[in-house]
Amino acid sequence: MKNKEIVYVVSDSVGETAELMVKAVSSQFNKSDVEIQHISYVEDTQDLNNVIAVAKYTHSIIAYTIVIPSLKQYLDERTREEGIIAVDLMNPLMQAFMQKFDAAPERQPGLMRKLDDNYFRRVEAIEFAVKYDDGQDIRGIKRADIVLIGVSRTSKTPLSMYLANKKFKVANVPLVPEIPPPDELFDIPKSNCIGLVITPDKLNEIREERLKHLGLTTQANYAKLDRILEELDYSEKIMKRIGCPIINVSNKAVEETADLILAMLKKRRVMYHE
Known part of the structure; x- marks a missing residue:
């Protein structure tokens, strides 16, 4: 043979x-x-x-x-x-x-292996963001690098995906007056949590556009100003209770908000190592 x-x-x-x-x-x-x-x-x-x-x-x-x-x-x-x-x-x-x-x-x-590692970390972060989007699974809160909280239409999902592409594991949780916030939000370091707020008129505009896109009437409670004010008031109370940083996203692009979050993370690391 x-x-x-x-x-x-x-x-x-x-x-x-x-x-x-x-x-x-x-x-x-x-x-x-x-x-x-x-x-x-x-x-x-x-x-x-x-x-x-x-x-x-x-x-x-x-x-x-x-x-x-x-x-x-x-x-x-x-x-x-x-x-x-x-x-x-x-x-x-x-x-x-x-x-x-x-x-x-x-x-x-081993430089190519490092590039591969970066690629797989990015994929893992994106999969994490999808799995723990919109409060689908609260177990992600304690596993996340960043937890975004805010009312509906404050750019939580696009921000999560943008930051995931930077290799950060991000979970996001909607704040709704009728639903108590997960206990896990109060167990994680407050600097891991970022509150997103928006002006009432801007949120009203965004929600009305969303309803039009879905073919629904803009008179729905979702876009009414009194409902919006109630939600924003509730969400800010939760954010103050947590003690987390708060960013107003009213006139900011996703990239601009993400840069602010990354700057906060960088500052947190510097303070941690000092």
Whole structure:
């Protein structure tokens, strides 16, 4: 039985990039019998000596993504001395970038993994915002980085999604006079909670537009000024009871309100570390 051909994938990080490229190339040769052996997180020349020894013994190829210059140089020199085929999968494109952008690379392992981590944290935050939107599940209050509270149509949902794209886990809770606020709001640090308020006339305008969009009469109680005043008065009492920061969103874009919230968070961190 014919032994499988071995390609050693060597990296000073995980080595996922090299593995994908090796698989792509082997598929072009209909090579289903290629075995990929991982040597990840290479840190020193001893790690390289080990893979060089086994690659020479098995007459194998080394495909690598090593960005630390001293390790790359050592691997290039030693494989050349031993007559081993070693392919740098990143350097040609790295050189092209250096030429095009007239800049030097970071030469730091694992940067792509950091980018991936940022991506997955953002996705997780967005999923969190959807799950704990509009008080659907009060369990999110204690798990959230930020809890937004306010009456209906104070931009709680768009703010939650905007902040989620900044990788913050956000829950939002509507305040309605007929429904007692969740006890959890009073158990979390008050700086984790942000109250959103709005002027009565602006809220009246927004709610009337909302009713028109839904094909409903603007005379509904939802948009009546006395009902709005009742809701706003109730919500501000709850916010004062919690002792949370309050932002008036009347004439602010979502981005502007989000910047104010992020500034509050930054200030909170500075105070915490002092």
